[in-house]
Amino acid sequence: MSLIISVYVNEGIVMASDSRLTLTVSNPVIGPIAVSNSIPFSDFTYKTFLCPNGSGISTCGNAAYNNKPIAGYIEQFINKLSKKTLVSEIPQMLIDFFNAIDNTVVTIFQVCGYEVSGNATIQKAYRLFTGRNARIEEQLTNTAQGAMWDGETLVLSKLIKQQIIAPRVIEATNINLNNPDGTTTIIEKAAILDAKSLNVLPEAPIAWQFMSLQDAVDFAKFAIETTINAMRFQSINKTVGGPIDILIIKPNKSKWLQHKSLK
Numbered sequence: 001m002s003l004i005i006s007v008y009v010n011e012g013i014v015m016a017s018d019s020r021l022t023l024t025v026s027n028p029v030i031g032p033i034a035v036s037n038s039i040p041f042s043d044f045t046y047k048t049f050l051c052p053n054g055s056g057i058s059t060c061g062n063a064a065y066n067n068k069p070i071a072g073y074i075e076q077f078i079n080k081l082s083k084k085t086l087v088s089e090i091p092q093m094l095i096d097f098f099n100a101i102d103n104t105v106v107t108i109f110q111v112c113g114y115e116v117s118g119n120a121t122i123q124k125a126y127r128l129f130t131g132r133n134a135r136i137e138e139q140l141t142n143t144a145q146g147a148m149w150d151g152e153t154l155v156l157s158k159l160i161k162q163q164i165i166a167p168r169v170i171e172a173t174n175i176n177l178n179n180p181d182g183t184t185t186i187i188e189k190a191a192i193l194d195a196k197s198l199n200v201l202p203e204a205p206i207a208w209q210f211m212s213l214q215d216a217v218d219f220a221k222f223a224i225e226t227t228i229n230a231m232r233f234q235s236i237n238k239t240v241g242g243p244i245d246i247l248i249i250k251p252n253k254s255k256w257l258q259h260k261s262l263k
Helices: 070-079 087-101 154-160 215-231
Strands: 003-009 012-017 021-027 037-042 048-050 056-061 107-117 120-129 135-138 146-151 162-166 168-178 185-195 200-201 243-250 255-258
Touching: 003 107, 003 215, 012 048, 012 107, 021 168, 048 070, 048 243, 056 070, 070 087, 070 255, 087 107, 107 146, 107 185, 107 243, 120 146, 146 200, 146 215, 154 200, 154 215, 154 255, 185 255, 215 243
Parallel strands: none
Antiparallel strands: 003 012, 003 146, 012 243, 021 037, 048 056, 056 107, 107 120, 120 135, 162 200, 168 185, 243 255
16 A cells, blocks of 8 residues: 545645555465465655646555556556646546556546636646546535545544544343333343443644645655654554655646655
8 A cells, every 4th residue: 555645725736655565465374374464565666646737646556457567557648648638637537547457456546736717727636546436536625725645544544533442341241121012132242332431532623724835745744754654663564655755736837846766
């Protein structure tokens, strides 16, 4: 898996991604049953791409088609675009392109950029999923600043989203329930939840509406770096890592703030 994030603010859009490619392999040596393991294979995978029309594409999830890395296919797709291609056309074009290769797998994409409509330049941001149940989700960038992230989102979600800590379970041998008709139902080996032990950690709201473009850059880096650092100490698969690529998209210009290169 990976972690990709797009932050859209009034000044522009920030798209960022990590560089790790992990493989899921089966190890038949451990016991009689094969055990699945996710192992890092490469820390030099491209997941964010710049298009000729100044828009950006990020991807996570399925990493290969026809036993070849997805990056090469995305570059083939981008080579078919032009400066006149509308950002709003790219999501469906991506679905058609990759479903034509293999519609049995699901790949997640984020597409961001700007479109000219009359005298106005409109900010656009999309999340889309390929596969048989392909769908496109448009973010309402014209009404609010915000962000979207996909892939290994657990670490970031724990820091930001509301968390509910499950209540303590009290086991009981038998529980008698009085029914409305006067009869009694006996439940054997019942489990009772202790309501007093239920703990809700409130959401830590982010003031997206006040974010500048630099704040958006800092948040994108924070999200990926924090995920990488947390995974380092956790006993979990290290699926996010490597250099962080950051693409800046503005109405009249797009540029790489950070971008790994061959050497």
